[in-house]
Amino acid sequence: MTTIRYCFLITFLSICLLACGPKQDDTSTLPLEDDDAIDLIIVGDHVVTMNVDLDVIENGAVAIDQGVIVAVGNADEIRATYSARETLSGGDRIVMPGLVNGHSHAAMTLLRGVADDLALMDWLNNYIFPAEVEFVDSEFVRIGTELACWEMIRGGTTTFVDMYYYPDVVAEVVEQCGMRALISATVIDQRSPDAEGADDSVSKGVAFIERWKGRHSRISPIFGPHANYTLNAEQLAATRRAALELGVPISIHVSESPFEVQYSKDTYGMTSIALYESIGFFEGPTIAAHVVWPTEDEIPILAERKVGVIHNPTSNMKIASGISPVTAMLAAGVRVGLGTDGAASNNDLDMWEEMRLASFLQKVDRMNPEVLPAITVLSMATSGGAAAIGLGDSIGSLEVGKRADVIQVAFDDVHHVPTYDVVSHLVYVSDEQDVASVVVDGTVLMREGVMETIDTTRVAREASALAAQIQSTLEQRNKTR
Ligand SMILES: [Zn+2]
Known part of the structure; x- marks a missing residue:
């Protein structure tokens, strides 16, 4: 497996984007109580972990069970180790913390x-x-x-x-x-x-x-x-x-x-x-x-x-x-x-x-x-x-034992062609329309752009109706001024 590791130099301000070469034994895992299928595997062309070493794992995956990250590493190794009830596949996808x-x-x-x-x-x-x-x-x-x-x-x-x-x-x-x-x-x-x-x-x-x-x-x-x-x-x-x-x-x-x-x-x-x-x-x-x-x-x-x-x-x-x-x-x-x-x-x-x-x-x-x-x-x-915000121990990076707040970002739109540096693209190119799937606490809230927990038709209708009332009150007030 090839892992590109980003290194800190001195402080946040002097971070280098230095490729430190292949790293051995990249797949970290949490032992499971039994060998039942886990809840979810999320795969990506790259997994941007945001861990302390800023590891970016090529052909990576994150394994999730009961709301917790149980493994982060090479996708082939994770697929060989776990069977999952659902897999979010990783073609042209970057996996990163929410x-x-x-x-x-x-x-x-x-x-x-x-x-x-x-x-x-x-x-x-x-x-x-x-x-x-x-x-x-x-x-x-x-x-x-x-x-x-x-x-x-x-x-x-x-x-x-x-x-x-x-x-x-x-x-x-x-x-x-x-x-x-x-x-x-x-x-x-x-x-x-x-x-x-x-x-x-x-x-x-x-x-x-x-x-x-x-x-x-x-x-x-x-x-x-x-x-x-x-x-x-x-x-x-x-x-x-x-x-x-x-x-x-x-x-x-x-x-x-x-x-x-x-x-x-x-x-x-x-x-x-x-x-x-x-x-x-x-x-x-x-x-x-x-x-x-x-x-x-x-x-x-x-x-x-x-x-x-x-x-x-x-x-x-x-x-x-x-x-x-x-x-x-x-x-x-x-x-x-x-x-x-x-x-x-x-x-x-x-x-x-x-x-x-x-x-x-x-x-x-x-x-x-x-x-x-x-x-x-x-x-x-x-x-x-x-x-x-005081949640650094439980969220914010993709590490074994942390809560599973994970997103997949699509890299198949024209503005991602070509991609030389994934982190550069995430910050300087990506926008909210590129987000493909969103997982919080191990639950999929958006799957390939489809909202799973919000009735968007109802919310749009209710918001428009309420906004129409606000608009008409503001217009009345302006007329009487
Ligand atoms: Zn404010």
């Missing part, structure tokens, strides 16, 4: 395109927050989240971190559609679609987390305090205390815009991350979305506190929030993943686009094409992203 979308507001798919080309605070205060109070109810969240899950599965995303309203509804949709998710109970000190303010949203969040914690292996309930300009320092600290008591992480917007940092300085006399550090906010696991404006002094705090930073290049560009110093954060040892943000500020949930833009944005910002190479960006969307 993508991790570290920051989203899934149900905002229903607000896609209602307010474009606006600055963050204008967009939030004059369009998004009022529209949410008016239109968002549990039915909106159900339909919008189903629509988002459909789009994410279609594009090869297997795990997402969500921050929205009616988290019980989000969890029910995720349970049904088969994805993996960290679902935030949003905490915000204003009237929102499902709460009257900070205290109310914290107490409803506690109830949500108690209902879902430990109930389902794919669903992690967490807290989602919105930001330091929609919650005061005491409310932020209280949310952290509640999260520590319940043993759950927090997802939050951090240093997203110059407005936020200035607001923090004016109100507390310090920048956002310094404020969080001063109130002990980072004493529990934190997923920090955006982090566009950390100071030089704040970046080491993020590394030391093991804060998972989620970079959202498309949203940061569209709202003109700025360019996050991703290269500097990675060099300082900060865990950095990728996210799409909500569909109202993107306007899609395509992680392939995030990978490409993340790389190009750093290159042009630093005027250096060597920064953020393809393999680093691919890691941010898989193994690095999984680590940033």
Whole structure:
């Protein structure tokens, strides 16, 4: 068997694409209790493992049983060792870990395109927050989240971190559609679609987390305090205390815009991350979305506190929030993943686009094409992203014993001809339409482009009907202005 092994040199930033030659004994396996057929074998011309050695296995396969990866290696050896109830064949297919979308507001798919080309605070205060109070109810969240899950599965995303309203509804949709998710109970000190303010949203969040914690292996309930300009320092600290008591992480917007940092300085006399550090906010696991404006002094705090930073290049560009110093954060040892943000500020949930833009944005910002190479960006969307959201031990790479979140990417379209370097193509060429099959926890959610767990006809019909109501209300309002 021929295995191309990619090697790390020093850090993420200096990864080489050095072919280290054939490797012996590539097929690693987990002993099975009996010799019954396993659930699934997924085959590919190449298996991009994203393990610590960044092994790429030619003519490879992944064997899966009971939701767990039981073998990764040469396809012929795996087929000879196991009989499987189903095999996803591998001609013109690349097998890799599912993508991790570290920051989203899934149900905002229903607000896609209602307010474009606006600055963050204008967009939030004059369009998004009022529209949410008016239109968002549990039915909106159900339909919008189903629509988002459909789009994410279609594009090869297997795990997402969500921050929205009616988290019980989000969890029910995720349970049904088969994805993996960290679902935030949003905490915000204003009237929102499902709460009257900070205290109310914290107490409803506690109830949500108690209902879902430990109930389902794919669903992690967490807290989602919105930001330091929609919650005061005491409310932020209280949310952290509640999260520590319940043993759950927090997802939050951090240093997203110059407005936020200035607001923090004016109100507390310090920048956002310094404020969080001063109130002990980072004493529990934190997923920090955006982090566009950390100071030089704040970046080491993020590394030391093991804060998972989620970079959202498309949203940061569209709202003109700025360019996050991703290269500097990675060099300082900060865990950095990728996210799409909500569909109202993107306007899609395509992680392939995030990978490409993340790389190009750093290159042009630093005027250096060597920064953020393809393999680093691919890691941010898989193994690095999984680590940033606290799931690095269970997902993000194709390794024996990890949960089986695996995708197959088709390489038979014209833009993959010719292919000299698989990793280059995954980051700089592939798009969501290339994803052929998606497996989460060993269950096939999409098989050769066909959705298995979502009734797409119904979801499209319901989303269109609800969007028509929103459109007509907005038009009425514009007429009466
Ligand atoms: Zn966001």
